[in-house]
Amino acid sequence: MRGMRPGRRAPGRRETLVVGAAGLGIAAAWASTAEAATPAIALLALGFVRSGAALLALSTAERLRADPVGRAWRFLGVGWLLAAVASVLTSVVWAFDGRWPPVPSFPNLFLLAGSTSMLWGLASYGAGPQERFGRLRHWLDIVIIVVAILGLVAQVLLQPVLAAGIASTTQAFWGLLWPSLDLVLITLALRLILIVRPGSERWSVVLLGVSGTVGLAADVITGYATLTGEAPVLRTPVSLWAAGAFLAALAAFLAARAASATSAEDKPSVGTSQPGALLPVAMTYAVVGFTAVDAWLQGTVDPFGLGISIALTVLLFARQGVIAGQSEMRQVAALVEGAADMAFLCRPDGTISFANPSFAAALRRPVDSVAGIPLATVLAPDTDVAGLLAGGARNGWQGEVMLVRGDGSKFPARLSLRPVVVERSNRPVLAATAVDLSLIKEREALLRSALDDVAAARVELMALNRDLEAKVDDRTRELQRTVDDLDRLNRELLALDRLKSEFVTLVSHELRAPLTSIRAGLELMMADEAGIAGTARESLRLILEETERLGRFVEAILDLSALEAGRFPLRVAPLDLGLVVREAVARFRGVSGSERISIRLGVLPPVLADDRAMASVLYHLIDNALKYAPRGDIVLSSSAETERVSLAVADRGPGIPEAERERVFDMFHRLDSSDAREVYGHGLGLHLVRRLLEAMGGGIRVEGDPEGGARFELWLPRADRSPLEPAAAERRPEGG
Numbered sequence: 001m002r003g004m005r006p007g008r009r010a011p012g013r014r015e016t017l018v019v020g021a022a023g024l025g026i027a028a029a030w031a032s033t034a035e036a037a038t039p040a041i042a043l044l045a046l047g048f049v050r051s052g053a054a055l056l057a058l059s060t061a062e063r064l065r066a067d068p069v070g071r072a073w074r075f076l077g078v079g080w081l082l083a084a085v086a087s088v089l090t091s092v093v094w095a096f097d098g099r100w101p102p103v104p105s106f107p108n109l110f111l112l113a114g115s116t117s118m119l120w121g122l123a124s125y126g127a128g129p130q131e132r133f134g135r136l137r138h139w140l141d142i143v144i145i146v147v148a149i150l151g152l153v154a155q156v157l158l159q160p161v162l163a164a165g166i167a168s169t170t171q172a173f174w175g176l177l178w179p180s181l182d183l184v185l186i187t188l189a190l191r192l193i194l195i196v197r198p199g200s201e202r203w204s205v206v207l208l209g210v211s212g213t214v215g216l217a218a219d220v221i222t223g224y225a226t227l228t229g230e231a232p233v234l235r236t237p238v239s240l241w242a243a244g245a246f247l248a249a250l251a252a253f254l255a256a257r258a259a260s261a262t263s264a265e266d267k268p269s270v271g272t273s274q275p276g277a278l279l280p281v282a283m284t285y286a287v288v289g290f291t292a293v294d295a296w297l298q299g300t301v302d303p304f305g306l307g308i309s310i311a312l313t314v315l316l317f318a319r320q321g322v323i324a325g326q327s328e329m330r331q332v333a334a335l336v337e338g339a340a341d342m343a344f345l346c347r348p349d350g351t352i353s354f355a356n357p358s359f360a361a362a363l364r365r366p367v368d369s370v371a372g373i374p375l376a377t378v379l380a381p382d383t384d385v386a387g388l389l390a391g392g393a394r395n396g397w398q399g400e401v402m403l404v405r406g407d408g409s410k411f412p413a414r415l416s417l418r419p420v421v422v423e424r425s426n427r428p429v430l431a432a433t434a435v436d437l438s439l440i441k442e443r444e445a446l447l448r449s450a451l452d453d454v455a456a457a458r459v460e461l462m463a464l465n466r467d468l469e470a471k472v473d474d475r476t477r478e479l480q481r482t483v484d485d486l487d488r489l490n491r492e493l494l495a496l497d498r499l500k501s502e503f504v505t506l507v508s509h510e511l512r513a514p515l516t517s518i519r520a521g522l523e524l525m526m527a528d529e530a531g532i533a534g535t536a537r538e539s540l541r542l543i544l545e546e547t548e549r550l551g552r553f554v555e556a557i558l559d560l561s562a563l564e565a566g567r568f569p570l571r572v573a574p575l576d577l578g579l580v581v582r583e584a585v586a587r588f589r590g591v592s593g594s595e596r597i598s599i600r601l602g603v604l605p606p607v608l609a610d611d612r613a614m615a616s617v618l619y620h621l622i623d624n625a626l627k628y629a630p631r632g633d634i635v636l637s638s639s640a641e642t643e644r645v646s647l648a649v650a651d652r653g654p655g656i657p658e659a660e661r662e663r664v665f666d667m668f669h670r671l672d673s674s675d676a677r678e679v680y681g682h683g684l685g686l687h688l689v690r691r692l693l694e695a696m697g698g699g700i701r702v703e704g705d706p707e708g709g710a711r712f713e714l715w716l717p718r719a720d721r722s723p724l725e726p727a728a729a730e731r732r733p734e735g736g
Contacts, residue, residue: 039234040095047087049242053249054080060252068124073255075121076208080248082114087241103174103226115181119146122188122208140319141280144312145187148283151308153180155290159304167227175226182216185209191279207251214244280319284312342413342434345420350375350389353429362413362436365406378403380410392417392430400437412437518547570613570695574606574719577614577645581636584618593626593634600637607645607716613692620685621649621712629653629709643721644698650711661702665690689714 057077064070089107094100101107123142153176161172189209196202218240291305342359344352355370363370363378376385380402391397398416405411414435419428525540578601588594625634632652639646656664665686693700698716705711 039238040091042234042238043087043091043094046238046242046245047084047091049245049249050080050084050087053245053252054078054084056249056252056256060256063256069255072121072125073252075117075124076248076252079114079116079118079121080245082110082117083245086111086114100225103171108174112177115178115185119181119184119188122185122192125188125192125205137319140315141191142188144280144315144319145191145283146184147308147315148280148287148312149184149187150180151287151305151312152290153183155287155294155302155305155308159302161227171226175223177223178219179216179223182212182219185212186216187279187283194279201255204251204254207247207254211244211247211251214240214247218244281316284316287312342436344370344432344434346375346389346392346417346430346432348389348393348428348430350385352378359434362411362434363403363405380404388415388417389430392432393419393428395419403434412441570610570692572608572610572696575609575611575614577601577604577607577609577638577647577716580609580611580614581618581647584615584622585636587619588622588626591626593630596626596632597622597634597636600635602638602640604638604645605640606719608719609696609698609716610692613696617689617692617714620689621714624685624712625649625651625653625710632709640718644715644717646713646715648711648713650705650709652705652707652709655704655708656702656710658704664702665700 054077057073057080061070061072061074061077064073086107089110090101093105093107123139157176158172161167161176162169166172167175186209189205189212192205193202193209196205218237221237221240287305288309291302291309294305295301342356342362344355344359346352352370352373352375355367357367360367360370375389376383379385379388383401388397388401396416396418398414401413401415402410403413414437416433417430418432420431581599581601585594585597585599588597622634622636629651630653634652635648635650637648637650690700693714693716696716698714700712700714703711703713
């Protein structure tokens, strides 16, 4: 439900009474034109009906006081009021003279003034407020229509009547004047019908056009009587005039209803439409076409028609130029009004003459209230407005200012003033644009605060960095002292290690000679010729075995010491690995469990190794298998690869846990298993094996056998794939 505009109300009892009175007036006028009534009473009743139409039109104009359409209805009301005065004066003349007033007469002047007022009202209907080009186009359309209709009437009716001598010039003018004005009124009403929006307002304009058509019929009858000089029969004209007045009153009533049902936010009632825009063009073509056809039929050109045609053509070209200018102006206006930045025009005295919606919205003011206020009103009090305007009028001015909103709050903005010279007044108008800096200032403040925080954090960071550097220096000095201490301790440990090695070597050397003598003596005592038997012989055998074991331990320590010291010479040369394996197995012949040893070697290529070192490696691996695998087969197998030859010693003993498979090669490391008390060992054999193999360019690893037990796999480089270096005949391993 749309609200009413301010100052407007729906038609009430008063307007309804006026419309009813107008209807009664029509009935009275119709009755007065009967044979028994006098013409004076009929004309007086006509004046009453026209007065009713005038009052209703003026009431509608008062209701539309704030709308440009109200001015049009005011002119229509004045026109009907003057027509009512003309009817009353004609009634008085008829009452005194008993005849129709001669032309021209005083009532004719009132009627002419009323018709002119009505035409002006229809011409100004929807004429403003709008841009200058729009108003100029509107009035050009009105002038073209009026000139075209009057030109056609002059060519079609006035000139033939004068040429035929039917009436004098005065009679012809006044006889054709009223139909001509009615045609203009009808055409203007038709134009409004085409451009007024649908609804009650369009129907009011339609009724105005029908009222003019009815009046045209009455004026044609009276005009014909004026041209022929006969007394008019008033029954029909008065009835038609009364009907036209009643239709005009009804049109005003509908216009008031349309005004009461329209909100202030609705679109304008009058716009533009394609048929409405083509009407002046069609009227111009009609006049030019009639002039051309008349010249073709008569064989000569009518100077009046030619002049009217030229004038209409010039007006039409001017109209098209105005339309082009209006289109450009509307595009520029749409660009300015749709811009997000603030824009306004300012007179040299500092009065704002135009402002776009963005400027009004930024000031929190209605758009209509911004135009006409001084620039100093929207600037902060401490702003030099005079200097700002003077600088803008000279060469332009730009800078930051404080704008004041309608509620008194302020905000920063960047204002730019540029002078624009108006040719008509030769005085510069200042075109201004402004950009709201509130958000930018807030961002700058936030950025400045963030920079201050960063600077403070940087100072704290530098302080922390200095503290950290001091702590790092202290820690570095402590670490340096620790490193120096460790280096000293390392040198001491190396010295102790050398002393230990030298001590072990010395002890081993010192033990070798006594052990050799003891073993030789035991062997002599156990000879058959010695004659020792029984328990004593068994004791001597145990002593001999322990002496041999101790001798092997001493030899292992000496070899390991030589390896650690780099004094263990290795003669690496092509070696038949199969022969070395068989000799090593043969050394265990007669040892308990040797029957479980089986050799499963294939055809093996020669390897690069030292025979004495390989004999020691195989001895320790086989001895280890015999000691820790008291049951099950001990299998020696081999395989040949592209670059190396592998040899595996697998037993069926308890095996080695995966976590211990690397540690078993460490010096003096033994598994803490249940056989630790039954099997005697020192943890040197496997360490010596790895060291000897690495010295010969090979390696060893231990795995779990799928069938149970441990599987030691060693590998050596192939002699036929690896060229023997000339200096490799004798290789000394690096010290550990």
